[in-house]
Amino acid sequence: MATDIGSVKEVTAGDCTDCYYLDTNMYDTEEYGAAYILDDDRPAVIETGLGTNHELILEALDELGIDCDDLAAIVVTHIHLDHAGGAGFLAEACPNADVYVPAPGAGLLVDPTRLVEGTKNAVGDQWEFYVDPKPIPEDRIVEIEDGDRISLGEHDLRVHGAPGHAFHQVVFEDPANSAVFVGDAAGIWIPETETMTETSPPSDFNLEECLEDVETLKSIDPDVLLYTHFGPRAVGDDAAEALDEYATVLSEWVEAVETKRAELEDDEAVMEYFAETTDKAEIWGERKARAEAIMNTRGVLGYLDHRD
Template identity: 75%
Template sequence: METGIAQEVTAGDCTDLYYIDTGMYETDEYGAVYVLESERPAVVETGVGANYERILEAMDEIGIDREDLEVIAVTHIHLDHAGGAGLLAEACPNAEVYVPSIGASHLVDPSRLVEGTKQAVGDRWEFYADPEPVPEDRIVELEDGDVVDLGDHELRVHAAPGHAPHQVVFEDPANDAVFTGDAAGIWVPKLGEIRETSPPSNFDLEQCLEDVETLKAIDPDVLLYTHFGPRAVGDDASAALERYAKVLREWVSEIEDKRDELEDDEAVIEYFADNAVPVGPWGDRAVRAEARMNTRGVLGYLDHR
């Protein structure tokens, strides 16, 4: 798909829903942002901030005036999901920012979030914009079980803390769809494959597997991945999600075995970077960087298990 262009989601029976490839990390099919053209218009996820103008341009294309946007919702505060929240809020003066309560203060004062992100992503920080603080009076804190009323749609909030303690997923019952954040892994549409995501410092395998069970219980027709894009699963949602659980278990096991073999964590990290499997349209730099980050996350989990 073309970067920055609003694409209608045609998976399943979705209506009023669009997605935009923001060109995150200057890579195609890496980061998606969703726009719901509902009675109370909403943006779900905001990308790294550097390309937030593409979201505004897509809203213009869809026909949503900036003053009419009411909801900016993020599944969690990692800056590849929430980095553009403050910038969008500044551009859309009537929108409130809906964020899991445990992470809300980090959008008001993102300084510690920036520091942690720089440690996690290394030299890929060059692709991020410094996040704009979100005014505290425009934050709406979310808890498990909350519902964001969009009129003809709603976002039902389900806690999904395995990837990060501040993560939720949003169920859109009218579309029989779920905005998965990182709870269902990374979907590579050109390959038809699901890949792991296990960044430092809060990755927790057992809780990630619980999150998969949460998604199975919702049993959506469509999975809306931030990384990347809509995926119709129909009656096979449980099987598709169980595939991700298997990928996670195998990934953690491989790293644990390699650590036992090499007995040096930096060597383990470089091993998985050197042997990273190509991912569709992603370049070599992106693939190696993801492998390093995900390996560090698992090593931290093994230390604290």
Template identity: 65%
Template structure:
């Protein structure tokens, strides 16, 4: 899939869902935004914000006009998911932004969010844009158990705070699908591999594992990953989630072991940043930055745990 491509999700029995490759970090098949074409059209996650033109083109291609968009649902406020929410809300005056209650103030005044993002992503900040503030009256707080009615479809909110306390996943029962946010890891379709995501500063391994239990209980046929794309799991949903539990647990153990060996956090980060684990898929720059960010997140978790 190339940057800017829009495809209909036909995985499983899905209907009325489309996804856009936003070209996040100038990398294809890394960042996806989902569009639901329903009585109340919706966008799930928005990307960084630099992809606004691509998203506007995608909405037009699907047939959703400026005044028709009603729902901007963000799984959490990390700027690779919510950075474009203010820009999208500005262009679509009838759309409200739905976000976990913890995240409301940060979308209204994103200054602390920007500072935290700069600290978390380091040099990758060059790919971001300063987010726009969203008027408070257009931000709708959501919590576990809430339902966003779109018409033929609904988004059922389930808390998933391991990756970040403001993260939720959205269940679409009609499609037997779940917009999994970062709760189920990063899906790499090119190599059909699941990768860890453990960014600073609020990553919590035990809670992440609990979130996987939440997803097991939902037992969908389809995972809709923001990183990246739809994945059919069918009767193997539990196995897929167990696989990620193993990946994440082994990743944390590897960082902890290297920390014990080197006794220098920066050396630990450098070690994983130069591992080249995903160079062939994402390119050396993105692969290195991703590994460094995830290592920092684990190191923060280990420090907090101790």
């Protein structure tokens, strides 16, 4: 069932409490991009979207009775702009919030010039859905790394490194909810079909490290996976099975691209092949489905070049 754009939903998966999410209508696509709010002694926003629709997050805070001056934490799993693009806008609107950013990417949110250039190269004509990110003052940023903990009150966010999708990615364990904010470490969850699909964008995708990230998530053994793309998923006692399934999906995806490259011997033809054969058009619309397929194919091709 489609989510109302911007409407605040309580996370009821598992035994979660104090956790809410909203659909930010990322890429003008329903059920693709989520932002989360933990309503605790120190309220937090986890993941901030492209920035284009950051007002929806501010409206969600208002709906939950959280004043902008009271927001304590703006938290991103990594600096890709579909996760961190709204952080600067939220920081400006919420002057007392610290912005928690994985240390390897923090500087690129202080001066996002190179980040914007890289994003434009990665997403192509999808850039029209973005907005230039607002630089974040350095004194507002708290750099985080594996092993750190963000205390919010009843809930702590425990930081686990997860660099396979991007060298600057972490995931956040919320032990009180037996949940993990997975960023892109567990792929993309499609609620409509209850299936997982790959995410392998350029230029940092690394299959072996992604599979190690899956093992990290399995070691946490959460009851709930909180996907940025998209939404909460209760896995209960089957977390390992669900995560192993994603490892299989991702491995088979890389193998499919490698096989098609050997067959066609032309990378542009390989990308067009997967754009033409994507099965996501009925879910995300043809334009987004094609763009996603091309971007993920490019990421795998770059990984194969680096590996070889």
